[in-house]
Amino acid sequence: MTDRPPAAPPPLSLVGVAKSFGMVNALQGVSLELRAGEIHALCGENGAGKSTLVKTIAGVHRPDEGRIEVDGAPTEFASPADAQRAGVAVIYQEPTLFPDLSVAENIFMGRQPLSRGRRIDRTAMYAATDRLFARLGVRIAPERPARGLSIADQQLVEIAKAMSFDARVLIMDEPTAALSGTEVERLFSVARSLRDQGAAVLFISHRFDEVFALCDRITVMRDGRYISTDPVAELTVDTVVRRMVGREVNTLFPKQDTERGEVLLEVDGLTRAGVFSDVGFDVRAGEIVALAGLVGAGRSEVVRAVFGIDRYDFGTVRVAGAALPQGRPAAAMAAGIALVPEDRRQQGLVMEMSIERNATLTRRSALSRFGLLSRRSEEKAAEVWADRLQLKAGHLTDAVSTLSGGNQQKVVLAKWLATRPRVLIVDEPTRGIDVGTKAEVHRLLSHLAGEGLAVLMVSSELPEVLGMADRVLVMHEGRITAELPRGEATEESVMYAATGHKEVA
């Protein structure tokens, strides 16, 4: 397996692959070569098509055009099973575990070690699981059910699963997002040892330090298109970012200075056992406050609790001085809070409903007359916001699922801005949307703050945090570890606090 002659065809390559979903062209003419004994980085903004590419390699999607070649031979992956048989292992961005089954079974599902009579050999399976976890340097009991594992632990199980394949091609789609520093290091040593054994590794990450530390070559994608592939040595972070974004970066964050008004949102001592504790902060009118931290630090959980989706054990939330009852989103809305949630498809939108119904979902009562809704009033209300946010859509009566990610996010924003909130909470407002819309969203947030809204923004993208926020709150393991004014917030200071090294402020 090891010393392949250099002429050997790459274990896996994509040639001119295109894939579209309805109106959205997720991939267009993408070619990619994964060579044996190489770690290949794939960079691109959210929505650049990386995940679609991963799913195409994994056999989940079938390309509309182009082909996949295994060892130089054109191959069709009709199902994930085909891809697995070809030696492709994938660690997905979002863990896909079976909550009811044990950790060991999750790793070995369909490939459990067998004993006599094709029976599953549990002892061997647990031992193998222990060995995998030992390589990763973690201890997770193989017999425990996957239900209730933290996201990081779930990700570790996914990594162990991919390792267990002894795959020739290992795809890692943002595996480090939820991991701590030492876990990331261990993962890297595993990836390197796999490479040294002759495997081809595709690594996707937003953290350039990781990309440059680990990878041999970098491919950049933008808007579903292939842009470039170069050896790491010939690239700098700046060039990669410029290629990813396709324009100068600094135009992206048009934060205007605004006047700060009274305190509109006041959170004090908010605690939910095992999730976050003693979280306190306030947001003033005209201010954008960012809530930064690693995935799993508890940021989304905090804003969910503030809005009333989740309950909390202790603490208070006040809006313009008045205490908010907990666990009641409707009360939060009445008090003037709006929450643009983290997961657009699951939480933000009802994908099967039309654009206009989604946009007016928060204002059902306001739009009705004598208790009845008329199509006209809904249509008009939706049109107003579609215009204002420059929504690109065929018909407002089309299902919202036909829109691109950016336009979907606009519908979510429309839905919430239509409630005329005083406090706007946005959770990952630009995740998975195209660059143009991203800038629009940033401009909009800035403009809204200028109009006197209090904006609380949860974001995992450091440039966005640094560019947009008047103040940065950093969370680590459920606690706020730092509060940095705009002037003091730098990549270093934020990351420092986010990884929990010490209190900075």
Place this chain on the structure above:
Amino acid sequence: MLRTRTHYGLTAATLAGLMLVTAACGGTTRGDADDSGGAEAAGEADPNAEIPEGLAISYLPKQLNNPYFTYANTGGEEAAEELKGEYKEVGPSEANASSQVSYINTLSQQGSDVIVIAANDPDAVCSSLQQAQQAGSVIVTYDSDTGKDCRDVFINQATAEDIATTQVEMIAEQIGGEGEIAFLSATPNATNQNAWLELMEEELAKDEYADIEVVDTVYGNDDDQKSFNEMQGLLQTHPDLKGVVSPTTVGLAAAARYLSSSDYKGDVTLTGLGTPNQMKEYVEDGTVEEFALWDPKNMAYLAGYAGASLSAGRITGAEGETFEAGRLGEYEVGADGEIVLGPPTVFNEDNIDDYDF
């Protein structure tokens, strides 16, 4: 008929508070006088009236696929043929009152001249039968009667007295005149079952049966498995049980099957009403000595003739009128429009092979 159990305490208690609020306003209560909507058969009988050809005679059994009725209605078909009428059998696939109603409506809509029905619920079918009557159909009930206002005549398969005494005689003889016995009945609101049970108790109260004690009555709902389980329960609950009387064919067969495969076989006597075909095996293997039944085929046959005679105006259903019923001879309408088929037949090892139903 309306001796309901006293379970209402629970309901009453839970709803007591609410009742106080609403009860004050008065309204329609149980004591209120009410006009019953029965339409009396009117007119004079003309014993010589011609029975027209092509009478539509429709049979509506309790349940379509019930073998007892399937067999019985062969008699109906025979009668219709002899009368040159159009025979039809329709019915629900499950024995419940509400679905019979929709078939009554359909028959009435189709302009059926005679509807012969075995009622699942004497009350639930009543109003639709009356409507059918008003629309011109003659209503004959057989096997299970409805209220007498809702039909013209009822073909009584055997008088309740006959059935009760026959069964009491059989069980008394077989258990030697003393010991505990129990009843395995069909449903508790089946009119005929209740009448028989009552009469059997009366009969057993006589001095000659003083040593026989009825310890339990259970209901198998004319469901094979339920009856089977109830029989099993009876024997376990009453270890000293000497005999079981099951005045329903389904119950008797199920009970016999249980008995034949259990340790109780030979110790516990079983008798009641059953069909020869179902019971043959158990009579032969000694589980059951003898049992009784009327001939359901004749019952349906008689119903056909009664219906045709009514439709033609030969009789009106008034007491004392007589009519000719084909091979069965002449019958007389009794009180309340009842026509009695005759005494039940007792089947045992000697004669069981002579019957095939």
Place this chain on the structure above:
Amino acid sequence: MTGVSATQAPVAEHGGNGAVRTGRRIRQVRELGILLALVLLVAITTLTNPNFLSSQSVRDLLLGATLLTILAVGQSMVIITRNVDLSVGSTLGLSAFATGTLFVSLPALPIPVVALAGVLVGTVCGAVNGALVAAARVPALVVTLGTLYAFRGIGHWWAAGEQINAADMPDTFLGLGRVAVLNIPAPALIALAVVLTAGWYLGSYRSGRELYAVGSDPQAARLVGIPVDRRVFFPFVVNGSLAGLAGVLYAARFGTLDATVGTGLELEVVAAAVVGGVAIFGGSGTVYGAALGAMLLTTIGAALPMLRVDPFWQQAVVGLLIIVAIGLDRLLVLRAARRLRGGESRGA
């Protein structure tokens, strides 16, 4: 606040041993719970009426539980894959009638062949359901509600008012219930074999475990390369076959067969599985639990008359039991989730 974090922070171990025990304990607690309820019920009934444990009575109890147990096993396999089969009652009826009809029309056929044919009728019904659910991707609840009517209708149409009596079937066949090993009747032994085989298969074979995976998260199952459609199809076929087997045993036990056999049984079967801890939305539960659930329901039915409880209470008690059972499941899951959350290394 510090008090809270102190309990959360220290563990360096991921999902420690406590969690392992919790996970396993849930299942055992669940099944032991039913077993306990069963033992308690038997004990109380026996104290009231010692006859309840007489050999005849025990045999009757086992015979009575046989059909429901077999059906509950099949149903559990279907439910574990996040589906449901409401047509089992109709399938059983059809297969029982087919068995009887074969005896009548081809008396020369040996009994095992007839029994096999009865099972096959069930297999076909199950395959129809499975194909509609797996291939046409129609929700199982809708499909099997439809086939509940359709199979029953076919049964009625076929029976056309005929009834098959004990006399039409060979004595050896009808005597199946009388054959006993160690006082355990043969049909109960068949049920036991079915339970053990299914439990063994689900627990120890790859494809068996994949049924759980499919029910736990169908999307994830596709991603790891499990042939989801096939795994959905298969339990329907097994369930159909088991319903067929139950139909054959029904014919042997009750002797009298018409088109209404097994009417309304489907909900009792689902109830048995649910009481036995099989989660209605798939992914968890065992056939052992389902079998215990079936035993419990049957025993309640037999015990109430002995306890001189008005038999009219039976249904109400069963309903209450179902609700208590799913409520208990929910409680156990919530408690376990809380404990697991407490045991996490991060997120604190």
Place this chain on the structure above:
Amino acid sequence: MAPDVTTPPAGGTALPPRPAGQRSVLQRVLATRESSVIGALLVSILAASLLVDGFASGRNSGFLILDIAAIALIALPMTLVIVTGEIDLSVASTLGLTSAVMGQLWVIGLPLETIAVLCLVLGALLGAVNGLLVTVAGLPSLAVTIGTMAMYRGLAYVILGDQAVADFPFSWTGGATARLSGTPIPWIALLIIVLAVVFGLLLHATPFGRSLYAIGSNDEAARFSGIPVLRTKLVLFIASGTVASLAGVFWTLQYGSARADNAFGLELSVVAAVLLGGVSIFGGKGALLGVLGGVLLLGTIRNALQLADVSSDMLSIVTGTLLVVSVVLPNAIERVRARRRTAEPPS
């Protein structure tokens, strides 16, 4: 009246040909499930009128309406329940329990007016039990209502046993099936229509109704939109129980017989009718008009086949097949279309 037929905006026409197509309002209406159900209903009414003697008569339509009255009533709130992705299988048992209680209360001598009110309150309570178990305890409604289905039916037997109470005054029993003066149409049809309009408006034209679709499609997104998901579901279960007991009162009077086993198994007919009417069992989709069409379609077929002397066996075969086909067919068509478009939907 009709929603304005807006001309597609410039952006729409300028776009490349779209697979899902820019269809006119008319096309879209015709493509819905409810229109195909209504179409099937019209076809079967027409066919039955032409082919079946005695079908097309006022008297027969009266019978038909009485036959489906209980199913139609219960199907109304059931539609709303299923649209939110839940299900209530206990409705027929609620009906039976109501009937049993009604009989028992009549026996102890309460006036019927009071009994009727109490029965509705009872129905609301029974629905609330379901609703609380589903919302507060967070249990799956399928399992909960299978449980309460057994429990309520059991309680009905406990209360009334196997007895029947049948001496309700004719003024009430006859009144239940009375026709609107001068027509063969029973007045219950009027009640069904009124309730259908109420539930139809509620579902299709009120903020509440909107939230039901949102809950059924994605209850997390609904919660994030400030919709009180649990309270909404609770209200629906209470409505379902109340209407089921209303149907129970009606049923008891219609047949003049209060019994514990009244309407046994009716829940499956109701669910079948609702699903036939195009409501998705997974929630989020469906229209009340389609459900009414489904109820009438089943009733019409049943009635026509009965009149045509087709045996009841065929009825269940037809019902079952219709139900399966009505779901399989659109699914199959959709999949064929999707294959033609080659693009698989994003997972």
